[in-house]
Amino acid sequence: MTPQFEYSQNVNSEDVLRLGNILKQCFIDLGENESYINRIGVENLRVIHQNEQVVGGLALIPMSQWWGGVSVPMTGIAAVGIACEYRGSGGAIALMQHTVKELYENGVPISVLYPATQRLYRKAGYEQAGSACFWEIPALSIQVREQLLPVKPVVPINLEVFHDLHHKQATLNNGYLNRNQFMWEGVSKPLEKEPLYAYLIGEADQPQGYIIFSQHADKDDTILRIRDWVVLTTAAAQTFWSFLANHRSQIDKIRWRSSPVDPLTLLLPEQTAKLKHISRWMLRVIDVVKALEKRGYPKKIQTELHLEIEDDLIAENNGKFILSVANGRGEVTKGGKGELQLDIKGLAPLYTGLFTPQQLQITGKLQGTETSLDIATQIFAGSSPWMADFF
Template identity: 25%
Template sequence: MPELVIDDPRNDADYERLIDLDSQGFGAPRERSERWVAASRPHVRFRMARMGDEAVGMYALIRAGQFYGGRSVPADCVVGVAVSPMWRRRGVAGALMRDLVRVARDGGGAVAPLYAATVSLYRRWGWEVVDRSLQHEVRTAALSSLRGEGEPVAEPPAADIEAMRREFLPRWDGPLDRPDWWAAVEAGFDAPPEHLFLHGWSERGRLTGYTRYRYTSDSHVAVEEFVAATSNALRGLLAVLAGNESLHQEIAFHSCLQSRNDLLYVLADASKSVTTKGGICWMQRIVDVPRAVQARGWAAATSGRVCIEVADPATDATEPFELEVSDGRATATPGGGDAHVRCGISAFSAWYAGTLRAADGPRLGLMEGDDESLRRMDELIERRPVWMPDHF
């Protein structure tokens, strides 16, 4: 039997194979996979697993940043993980994950966020859940009395949207710091363009918010992005969505609002007008501990040191790091003395991402360490509210 080889696609025929793998893997129409691969090709790192001449699996990495502690951390967003139905349950995805960690690290990445169709596969290879995506369905009528000063703008330029996001979103942990081409690659593959809307909100000539939404085939309004930096943008953009009231009684916000979100404060009675359903999980993985530690912002008012031993199933290494924080910056130096805390890279990643407290680690079976070291570890990290406004 030939060996499994994982490498870059080499020519157009390989890209055709990737289209087949994506379309079969996700049960998507081939034209949709074709559009996605064509738009992604200039920007996205594709990898392909082969058995002899047969393409058996794939994944792709989209380079962006991710805000943590107010700074942009180099992030490889993982998409398109798929194994041919004929080759499943033989370890191909595991081999792809090992390759992914190496490729992302060698390419300068620090973290590799993803949305997991299957948590167990990714947890096995070093990812951990940070949060669960939510769908909020809002009665359109509940939005209709809202007004904001300023005006809606159709199709604001991508560069203005991304600049606004970069200014506004670092106050959370988790949002993507997206390259200007992001929307051209990740938006608009599910519906023909006439059913997609991109509206901005402008105040005195400045873009202060935007929303991207579409009409689905079953006549719903599905909001895929919603970012409002001011009160006027928040109310104005919700009023734009309320303009769909004659045809659509509900507006569904897909994976783009926080769990404790702005609607709670803006609507008269959110408990009567909003229904919330849980969706798939956002998982995080660090691919390079020293780089990830150096790149994020840390607690400015605290300084200290903890020795942490981190086990990584993708490299089979268990490595001690000395985590040292001072003046809002930190280093993780390999080596150091006796470990105060022991954990897997998955738990370390969830702690880094801001939703797992080290103090809870032992209770969840995710970390070992004495109470004092775990408490110190939690003090060193700057915690901001966690939000992933992007679905990819």
């Protein structure tokens, strides 16, 4: 731990003002600092000082994330900013290391962030763990016409109408957030003062999905931007596309967030939907035992995985562990053969299933016996992890 920095969990009004100015300079598109900080809550801000001067800070977002059909407590890290005159001083890594230690002391299993630079966060034990993707399709190319379900507007927009539907979709997708109030408010916050439109897919008493979107024009095209969506049935998927196709007279392109391999595109007659952008968010296993025990696993597998883990920041994460899996849940005990060796960074993409154990071994992220690699492949199998939210 870098000694010349002082980490503060209790942030006073002067610290908030200084941090707000730092974040405004760091993040040109953060929006109104006061509004953002009010939504985050001052109690979730952390700052780091040097000689009583605020060097930088970050925001904690307590929530949870779906892994193996189980919601695992997770703390998101957002708005990490260092004053420009202190950049390169070691303040950023000191801030992150203190934060990770605090999260461990508070019993947090995992933490997730969107990196501006991977090198910094890897020093704190984070690694690539899931995808954030933007897709685009020309409206004229959709060519799905039959609308199997009614589509009804939600006016005014009441986000509570969508909570249960989002929950049902989230349980099926590794990496999805179990959204808290802060994240739901982000869904309804207008972009560039664009009005939002929300529609339920299906009958009002038994909806099968929804879509929330805005529309805008740039110098070349008119764009329909899907802010949030849920599709739970085949009929809802068909209706989703036919509803969007009906905008073709006024809309040139449609953009949405989805997984790297979007199953919705299987309903399109041609491969006209294109993956326009993909980036990776990062995860850190804060507490090895809690993280492995709180996620879900394939229900019909009963086996043991013998791990040996290195963590240069959290001493309690070091050593040999046996992960016993049965009936969809895991139990961790100390000891074992240590047949699968990896550091805390290598554990992140294994835990999430972003890469297979064999791929992680080829890239030097772990080493294991053939048996341990096969067992790890079975228990961490699942849908490719992705997230529809940004924080």
